[in-house]
Structures are given as structure tokens and as C-alpha cells.
Amino acid sequence: MSVYNFKASEAKWQKSWADKQTFKASEDVTRKKYYVLEMFPYPSGRIHMGHVRNYTLGDVVARYKRAQGFNVLHPMGWDAFGLPAENAAKLHDTHPAEWTYQNIDAMKAQLKTMGLSYDWDRELTTCHSDYYQHEQKMFLKFLKQGLAYRKESWVNWDPVEHTVLANEQVIDGKGWRSGAAVEKKKLSQWFLKITQYADDLLSELKGLERWPEKVRVMQDNWIGRSEGAKVFFERTDTDETLEIYTTRPDTLFGASFMAIAANHPIALDLAKDNADLKTFIQKCNALGTSQAAIESAEKEGFDTGLKVKHPFDNSIELPIYVANFVLMEYGTGAIFACPAHDQRDLDFARKYKLPVIAVVAPLDIVGTDQEQAWLDDFAQNSTEAFSDEGVAVQSEFLNGLGLKEAKAAAIAKLAEQGHGEGTVQYRLRDWGISRQRYWGCPIPIVHCDHCGPVPVPEDQLPVVLPEDVDLNVTGNPLDFHPTWKHTTCPTCGKDALRETDTFDTFFESSWYFARYTDPSSDQAFEAKKANYWLPVDQYIGGVEHAVLHLLYSRFFTRALKDCGYLDVKEPFAGLMTQGMICHETYKAADGSWLTPGEAEGRDDVTIGRSEKMSKSKKNVVDPERIINTYGADTARLFMLSDSPPDRDLDWTDSGVEGSWRYVGRVWRLFETFKNKLAALKAAQPENIDGEALAIRGRVHKTAHAVTQDLDKFHFNKAVARIRELTNTLEDFKLTDDVAQWVRREAFETIAVLINPLMPHLGEELWNMLGHTQLIAEAPWVQADPSLLIDDTVTIAVQVNGKMRGTIDVAKDCPKDEVEAQALALDTVIQAMQAKPARKIIVVPNRIVNVVV
RNA sequence: GCCCCUGUGGCGGAACUGGUAGACGCGCGGGAUUCAAAAUCCCGUUCCUGCAAGGGAGUGUCGGUUCGAUUCCGACUGGGGGCACCA
Numbered sequence: 006m007s008v009y010n011f012k013a014s015e016a017k018w019q020k021s022w023a024d025k026q027t028f029k030a031s032e033d034v035t036r037k038k039y040y041v042l043e044m045f046p047y048p049s050g051r052i053h054m055g056h057v058r059n060y061t062l063g064d065v066v067a068r069y070k071r072a073q074g075f076n077v078l079h080p081m082g083w084d085a086f087g088l089p090a091e092n093a094a095k096l097h098d099t100h101p102a103e104w105t106y107q108n109i110d111a112m113k114a115q116l117k118t119m120g121l122s123y124d125w126d127r128e129l130t131t132c133h134s135d136y137y138q139h140e141q142k143m144f145l146k147f148l149k150q151g152l153a154y155r156k157e158s159w160v161n162w163d164p165v166e167h168t169v170l171a172n173e174q175v176i177d178g179k180g181w182r183s184g185a186a187v188e189k190k191k192l193s194q195w196f197l198k199i200t201q202y203a204d205d206l207l208s209e210l211k212g213l214e215r216w217p218e219k220v221r222v223m224q225d226n227w228i229g230r231s232e233g234a235k236v237f238f239e240r241t242d243t244d245e246t247l248e249i250y251t252t253r254p255d256t257l258f259g260a261s262f263m264a265i266a267a268n269h270p271i272a273l274d275l276a277k278d279n280a281d282l283k284t285f286i287q288k289c290n291a292l293g294t295s296q297a298a299i300e301s302a303e304k305e306g307f308d309t310g311l312k313v314k315h316p317f318d319n320s321i322e323l324p325i326y327v328a329n330f331v332l333m334e335y336g337t338g339a340i341f342a343c344p345a346h347d348q349r350d351l352d353f354a355r356k357y358k359l360p361v362i363a364v365v366a367p368l369d370i371v372g373t374d375q376e377q378a379w380l381d382d383f384a385q386n387s388t389e390a391f392s393d394e395g396v397a398v399q400s401e402f403l404n405g406l407g408l409k410e411a412k413a414a415a416i417a418k419l420a421e422q423g424h425g426e427g428t429v430q431y432r433l434r435d436w437g438i439s440r441q442r443y444w445g446c447p448i449p450i451v452h453c454d455h456c457g458p459v460p461v462p463e464d465q466l467p468v469v470l471p472e473d474v475d476l477n478v479t480g481n482p483l484d485f486h487p488t489w490k491h492t493t494c495p496t497c498g499k500d501a502l503r504e505t506d507t508f509d510t511f512f513e514s515s516w517y518f519a520r521y522t523d524p525s526s527d528q529a530f531e532a533k534k535a536n537y538w539l540p541v542d543q544y545i546g547g548v549e550h551a552v553l554h555l556l557y558s559r560f561f562t563r564a565l566k567d568c569g570y571l572d573v574k575e576p577f578a579g580l581m582t583q584g585m586i587c588h589e590t591y592k593a594a595d596g597s598w599l600t601p602g603e604a605e606g607r608d609d610v611t612i613g614r615s616e617k618m619s620k621s622k623k624n625v626v627d628p629e630r631i632i633n634t635y636g637a638d639t640a641r642l643f644m645l646s647d648s649p650p651d652r653d654l655d656w657t658d659s660g661v662e663g664s665w666r667y668v669g670r671v672w673r674l675f676e677t678f679k680n681k682l683a684a685l686k687a688a689q690p691e692n693i694d695g696e697a698l699a700i701r702g703r704v705h706k707t708a709h710a711v712t713q714d715l716d717k718f719h720f721n722k723a724v725a726r727i728r729e730l731t732n733t734l735e736d737f738k739l740t741d742d743v744a745q746w747v748r749r750e751a752f753e754t755i756a757v758l759i760n761p762l763m764p765h766l767g768e769e770l771w772n773m774l775g776h777t778q779l780i781a782e783a784p785w786v787q788a789d790p791s792l793l794i795d796d797t798v799t800i801a802v803q804v805n806g807k808m809r810g811t812i813d814v815a816k817d818c819p820k821d822e823v824e825a826q827a828l829a830l831d832t833v834i835q836a837m838q839a840k841p842a843r844k845i846i847v848v849p850n851r852i853v854n855v856v857v
Numbered sequence: 858g859c860c861c862c863u864g865u866g867g868c869g870g871a872a873c874u875g876g877u878a879g880a881c882g883c884g885c886g887g888g889a890u891u892c893a894a895a896a897u898c899c900c901g902u903u904c905c906u907g908c909a910a911g912g913g914a915g916u917g918u919c920g921g922u923u924c925g926a927u928u929c930c931g932a933c934u935g936g937g938g939g940c941a942c943c944a
Contacts, residue, residue: 008896218861218862219861219862219938219939222860222861222862222939223861223938223939223940225860226859226860226861226939226940226941227939227940229940229943231943231944233944249944250943250944251944252943252944253944264944304942328942329942330942330944331942331944332942332943332944334943335943335944336943336944339944340944341944342944343944347944348858348942349942349944350944352942430943430944431943432940432943548938551939552939646869646870646881646882646883647869647870647881647882647883648869648870649870652869652870653937654869655868655869657868657869657883657884659883659884660869660882660883662883663882663883664882666897667882669896669897670897673897721869721870721871721881721882722870722871722880722881724881724882725870725871725880725881725882726880726881727881728881728882729880729881732881799877800876800877801876801877802877803876803877803924803925805924805925806923806924806925807925808877810877811877843924844924845924846876846924846925848876851876851877852876852877852925854876854924854925855924856924856925
């Protein structure tokens with residue numbers, strides 16, 4: 006028998022799909038739409054296994070939904086702006102555009118070999134002005150709506166690269182590329198007002214039922230809503246007040262000092278003629294933003310000498326410290342410190358010998374004769390703050406109240422006296438979108454000495470990125486371009502300078518899903534089309550985007566809605582986050598990492614545990630090699646077998662071999678029996694019984710179960726069931742007319758079930774069955790409900806909860822009959838040891854348990 | 858420190874709303890085919906005990922609820938992830 010020629014087959018069917026435009030999508034209000042989207046790739050030049058997994062998952066969903074009759078939109082494109090292009094361009098002396106477009110060509114060719122059901126006519130490339138011009142307009146619209154604004158803010162500044170670094174690009178306080186100590190620097194930057202939607206972004210999370218709980222929790226934490234109070238403390242030296250935020254207004258009577266951030270206006274003001282304070286502030290700013298630096302930094306403060314009055318008791322005066330642990334970016338940049346009930350405040354208080362006054366005490370101590378001793382001991386000795394639930398003490402009008410009541414009472418009193426009010430705070434900050442980089446979308450603003458920042462008028466858009474730049478400068482190449490930034494002010498006509506910053510590349514990915522709905526429009530997209538296709542029904546990608554990309558997109562969609570672009574506010578109705586691809590690691594005797602290929606055949610190799618595939622550890626497998634050796638279907642099957650999509654997947658050569666074996670096995674099964682099938686569309690025979698009937702039952706049960714599995718994205722289970730069915734059919738050897746009809750039904754079912762997983766093989770099998778249409782156009786299988794129920798069932802029999810045997814009875818057999826049969830079992834009689842049954846539990850069609 | 862998830866054979870993983878634990882695959886062992894190999898196919902494979910039939914144990918650990926617990930409840934413990942001077 007010949008062997009399955011996957012190379013010829015895969016090329017043939019890919020050509021067929023392309024020629025027939027099988028996957029071209031268009032709006033059709035008469036059909037239910039289904040929008041499947043995988044996170045678009047950065048065009049790095051070659052696809053990796055993570056892409057293969059991601060796009061396989063998406064393709065299975067797309068093909069399955071198509072078979073079920075949905076009008077499917079399944080597009081692909083390129084997230085093409087970003088720093089790697091600039092770095093690569095410098096390294097290889099090419100242009101970022103050239104490098105990017107070449108990479109896109111290469112990756113597209115690779116993707117085409119995977120047999121993915123994309124509508125390639127909708128392909129988009131974010132670095133093309135056809136795409137980015139629309140986000141310049143969006144930005145200007147946001148500006149008009151008050152959703153974008155300019156503000157001075159602190160950034161991580163790399164003094165060598167002359168650029169701003171994102172937090173994740175700062176490693177141990179140093180720039181990830183230059184290795185230089187990162188500085189905090191104040192820069193004027195553009196911001197988008199994501200905080201305006203904080204409450205909505207948070208509350209709507211509950212409605213995202215088809216999102217992983219994990220991601221919703223992460224976004225919830227990220228938004229970080231907290232309820233508390235603003236409190237105004239009167240200063241003793243001026244009429245001004247010091248405004249603070251606290252979540253524990255109930256502990257106000259335990260206040261022992263105030264702490265303000267190093268960059269708080271009061272501190273900066275005082276530092277003007279206080280050299281020591283200036284030094285202290287500089288020290289705080291030099292403290293890296295890295296987690297390690299923050300964790301290990303000891304609490305330190307600087308006594309300003311200023312004092313405030315306690316809002317509930319004018320006679321109490323509290324000192325103001327500048328403290329290194331107070332953040333300017335959160336709340337008001339100032340706090341009141343209650344050392345007894347906050348660990349940070351306690352650490353600080355012990356160091357600077359400030360009072361510790363407990364104002365909440367454990368429930369079981371309050372009112373007993375131990376109370377005073379506890380309070381005294383706490384004030385003197387405790388080094389651990391008491392932050393549990395308790396009862397308010399030493400707090401005048403709050404005494405005796407629980408935590409919740411005390412908070413409410415304190416806030417009420419503050420409001421009544423005009424000293425404060427209840428308020429809500431978010432951890433979420435506005436989104437800084439300015440980047441001092443070349444390879445991004447230019448921000449359409451002109452800076453005029455007379456008129457300030459002026460939007461570029463609509464008729465002068467787009468502001469196109471110049472191509473003739475010198476990348477070998479330290480800093481932003483756009484800034485060094487000889488002519489580009491020089492222009493005239495759109496308002497007054499005098500000489501002015503263009504903004505040379507570009508957008509954060511998260512900007513592009515925040516709306517690309519909408520552009521796909523109308524990719525060739527000369528507007529961003531037509532609202533009618535966006536409203537038809539959106540939201541994305543199933544979005545699939547890496548969990549590393551759980552917060553930023555997904556939150557920005559949710560915000561952006563709301564902002565677009567408020568600007569009249571479309572009518573939806575949640576972009577992704579369903580989300581699936583895939584796990585990583587892992588592989589064993591190999592280390593040579595000299596400690597260097599080896600690729601799997603290099604490790605083969607060497608005897609000095611230490612095999613390490615399976616870790617995420619990474620270039621640095623060299624434990625990568627090139628998808629192209631796998632597809633060339635085994636075919637796309639084998640690669641796809643491997644991705645879907647065994648591991649559920651959200652878990653990490655271990656890449657093993659033997660596992661791929663297993664998938665490869667299965668592809669050949671199915672093909673051989675069809676080859677073997679292709680002449681022992683009923684004719685195409687032959688009428689169902691009258692009497693199907695015996696083995697043929699049993700086979701039919703299994704076929705329909707499998708179809709039913711696989712459908713349910715695919716609905717829940719349990720691809721590994723679907724694969725297992727399909728394998729089970731093919732195993733069964735290999736043993737089904739009858740060749741009479743009835744058997745031939747049953748076999749055809751079975752084979753057609755298998756082809757349809759396999760198709761979303763392994764589409765080339767699906768087409769090949771369909772073709773072998775005599776079909777002239779593509780299986781990609783064939784409808785999904787419909788299981789016959791009457792074949793899903795057996796007329797006999799196997800029931801387990803237990804004695805005292807221990808399995809002792811099974812009996813076969815008719816379905817819904819009367820209880821006493823089942824009981825009699827169970828008690829007649831030899832193994833049961835033996836296990837009962839002649840003792841009488843005390844109780845017999847019979848669960849119909851399930852189990853019998855005899856208790857002796 | 859806080860929050861979330863998770864623990865099943867040598868391995869990846871199945872097991873519907875509490876009802877035959879280990880589907881399916883990998884690996885391993887044995888066999889067939891072959892001059893030999895590759896490829897392919899067949900049988901076995903949770904552990905302990907036994908020649909066998911069989912018996913016993915078993916879903917991280919301990920306890921609880923139940924006729925019956927991988928599944929429900931409590932405590933502990935291992936692993937993974939997120940956030941982190943957020944007041």
C-alpha cells in the first residue's frame with residue numbers, strides 16, 4: 006500500500022481553498038456571524054511554536070463554526086511597529102520598513118503552509134499609513150473629547166539610549182539594553198484618560214462570562230479600586246491644608262505623624278532652601294523602580310519641621326515627614342500614619358521613635374481586665390501592626406464600633422466638620438502614550454511657541470513617518486531629521502516644530518480588531534460593518550496580554566464608542582488564553598546551552614527539566630522543520646492532543662511521531678476500506694442490527710461528544726474520542742451491504758469531525774469518499790438522538806462500597822430485578838460472607854451497593 | 858505580605874450534576890512481519906502480593922459528611938501564577 010503523501014496533499018488543498026476563495030468573509034444579516042481572532046503577531050521574521058499553537062486553536066474554532074453554518078470572520082495581520090525593527094535596522098544596516106516588510110513576507114509564506122482558514126484579503130499592516138493615519142484622527146478626536154491630554158510626568162529614562170523605558174524594560178534598576186542605571190525624569194507626555202472608565206472597566210468584568218476567571222481577577226487587581234476617605238489636615242504654619250487619602254479613617258485617633266512623597270509640592274517647595282532635604286529627595290528619586298530595590302529599601306524619612314492639627318482634636322499636633330515609602334502617583338501623595346495598624350507606618354515609627362497608639366483591639370480582649378495591659382504592651386513593644394478586624398478603642402465617639410461602622414462614622418463626622426469626605430481611589434493610572442522612538446505612528450501635533458501644542462488639521466493628515474532617517478543617533482531619530490520636524494503653526498502660521506514622539510505600539514493593537522471588519526475603508530472603518538461583526542466572539546492569545554493589551558482594547562473601544570465610531574463597548578466577548586510551549590533543556594559539560602539537534606548524540610549533555618521554549622536556552626524547535634518533515638496536519642494534531650489549550654504544552658519528538666502515526670493510520674483505514682463502502686448518498690438500509698448497529702451507535706455518540714468537546718474547547722478530549730472511534734473501525738471487518746452503508750456513514754462522520762483539526766487530511770478523506778465539493782463547505786454532523794441511548798446498561802455492583810462485579814441489564818430495568826441479579830453474583834455472595842443484607846441501594850442504570 | 862489557580866500511573870492527561878478511577882496518547886515490556894532493518898501491526902502495562910484464580914492498597918497529607926468521595930466540607934502541605942511600600 007502506498008503512503009500518505011502529505012506534501013502533495015497539503016499543497017493541493019491550500020491551492021484549492023485559495024482559488025475558490027473559500028474563506029472570504031462578507032456581511033450577511035441573514036446568517037449568524039462569528040468573529041474568531043488570534044492575537045496578531047509582531048513580524049519578527051519567522052513563526053515559532055507559540056504561533057503554531059495560537060493559530061491552530063483559532064483555526065479549529067473558525068472551521069468548526071463555519072461547518073455549523075455561522076458566517077465566520079477570521080482575519081490575520083501584522084503588529085508591525087516597534088523597537089525591534091529599529092534595533093535590527095541598526096544591526097543589519099537596513100531600514101526598519103524594509104526589514105519589517107521582508108519579515109512579513111517570510112512569515113506569511115510560513116503561515117500559508119499551515120493551512121489556516123484566513124480571509125487574506127483583510128490582511129492589515131499597522132506600520133502602513135493606510136492603517137496608522139486613522140489612529141492620528143482618533144487621537145485628535147480623543148483630544149477634542151477630553152480623553153487625551155498632555156502632562157508632565159515621571160518616566161524611566163535611559164541616559165545612554167536617550168529614551169523612555171517601560172517598567173518591564175527596567176531590570177534591576179538598569180536599562181535592559183544599555184545596562185545603564187535608569188533615572189527618573191520629568192517629561193511632557195501625552196496621556197489617554199483610561200481612568201475615566203475605571204469604574205466601568207471594573208464593573209463590566211463581571212459580564213465577561215467567557216473570559217478566564219484568572220484574567221478577570223488580574224484586571225480587577227490592576228484597576229485596584231479602593232474605598233476610603235480624603236481628609237484635610239490644617240497646617241499650623243499657614244492657612245493651607247494637607248490633603249491625604251486613607252482607607253482607614255476609623256484609625257484616625259491612632260495618628261502619630263504625616264508622611265508625604267519626596268516629590269510632593271510641599272517637599273519640593275521646602276527643598277528650595279534646604280540642601281539636606283534636597284539631597285534626601287534626590288536619594289529617593291535615585292531609588293530604582295525595580296521590585297528588588299523597593300523591597301529591600303529601608304523606610305527612611307526627613308522631618309520637615311512642619312505640623313498639622315488633628316481633625317478631631319485641635320490640641321493634637323502631628324509632624325510632617327517626607328518619607329521614601331510614599332508614592333506621589335497614588336492618592337494625593339500624602340498619608341496620615343497610624344503605626345499601630347499599618348506595618349509600614351510601624352516600621353517607620355519604631356525607627357524614628359514616634360508614638361504607637363492602638364485604636365483597634367481584638368474582640369475577645371475589649372472590655373476585659375486584660376484590655377489596658379494589651380494596649381500598653383502594644384504601644385511599648387509591638388513590631389507587628391494589628392490589621393485584623395476588631396473593636397475601636399481610645400477613639401472617643403468611635404469606641405465600641407466594629408471596623409465598618411467606625412469607618413462610616415468617621416467619614417460622617419469628617420464631612421460634617423468639613424474636614425474630609427468619603428472617596429474612591431483606583432490603582433489604575435492614565436495611559437502614557439508618548440514614546441521617543443522612530444518606528445511608530447507620529448503624534449499629529451505641532452508645537453508653536455505662541456499657540457502651544459496645536460493639532461494638525463484634518464486636511465494635513467496623515468502625518469507620514471519620513472523614510473530618510475539616520476538611525477545611528479542617540480535619541481529619537483525623528484528629532485535629528487534635518488527637515489521633517491520644521492513646519493509652520495496651523496493656527497498662527499509662524500515657524501513651529503512637529504511633535505517628534507510617536508505612539509506607544511499598544512495604540513495599534515487597541516483597535517485592529519475593528520479595522521478587520523472593514524480593512525480597505527478610507528475611514529477607520531464603517532460603523533455598520535463594525536457593528537455587524539463586533540464584538541469578537543472568540544479571541545485567542547497569550548496570557549501575557551491579560552492586563553495591558555486587553556485592558557487598553559477595552560478602554561479604546563469605549564472611547565471609540567463615545568466618539569461615535571461604533572456601538573459596542575466590549576471588544577472581546579470570549580477569550581481563551583493559551584499556555585506556553587515547553588521543551589527539555591540541554592547543557593553541555595562546559596555549561597553552554599545546546600539546541601535539541603546539537604544535544605543529540607553527545608554524551609556530555611545534562612538534560613534539564615522542560616521549560617518555556619526560548620532562544621536564550623536554545624530549547625526551541627523550528628515549526629518549519631516540523632511542517633516540512635511531518636506536514637501541517639501532524640503539527641496541528643500534536644498541538645491539540647493531550648494538553649488542554651490553557652495549559653502549558655510539552656513538546657516531545659515522540660509525541661509528534663505519535664501524531665504522525667495517527668495521520669497515516671486514518672489514511673490507511675480509508676484506503677483499506679474505500680472499496681467496501683455504500684455508494685455516495687445511498688439510501689439507509691431497513692434493518693441495521695448486531696455489530697453494524699453497535700458501530701452506528703458509537704459513531705453517533707462520538708459525533709455528539711466531539712461536538713460538545715469542541716463547544717467547550719476541550720480539543721484534547723475531542724482528539725481522544727476520534728481516535729477511539731477509528732480504533733473501533735479498524736476492527737470492523739464486515740462487508741455486507743448493511744455494513745458498507747454503516748461504514749460510509751462512519752467514514753463521513755470521521756472526515757467531518759477531523760476536518761477542523763486536520764483540514765488537509767479532511768479534504769483528502771472527503772475526496773476519497775467520492776465527494777466533489779470541499780469538506781470546508783460541508784455541514785457539521787448531526788447525531789441521531791435515538792442512537793445515543795443504549796437499551797442495555799452495565800451496572801456496577803458494590804458490597805459495602807467496594808466494587809465486586811458488574812451486571813448487564815435492560816435500561817430502566819425495575820429495581821427488584823436489578824437487586825436480584827446483583828445478589829446472585831458469585832463475587833457478591835462471596836463478599837457478603839453469608840451475612841444478611843442490611844440495606845441495598847439501587848440507583849437506576851448506575852449502581853447497586855449492598856450493605857452488610 | 859495579599860489575591861487566584863493547582864496536586865490523579867514512569868509521563869501528558871480522562872472520569873457527566875457524588876456512583877465501575879486511570880479513556881486517549883507517550884514511554885516501557887513482549888510478540889508478529891523481514892535475510893536484516895526501517896515502516897507497520899498485535900498483546901500487556903497503577904502499585905504490592907500470588908504460578909494462577911484471586912487478594913490487598915490507591916487520586917498530595919490528615920480528618921469530616923455519605924450506603925458510596927478524584928468530586929462536597931475543614932485543617933495542613935507541595936507546585937504555579939498575578940499584584941506588591943497603592944496608605
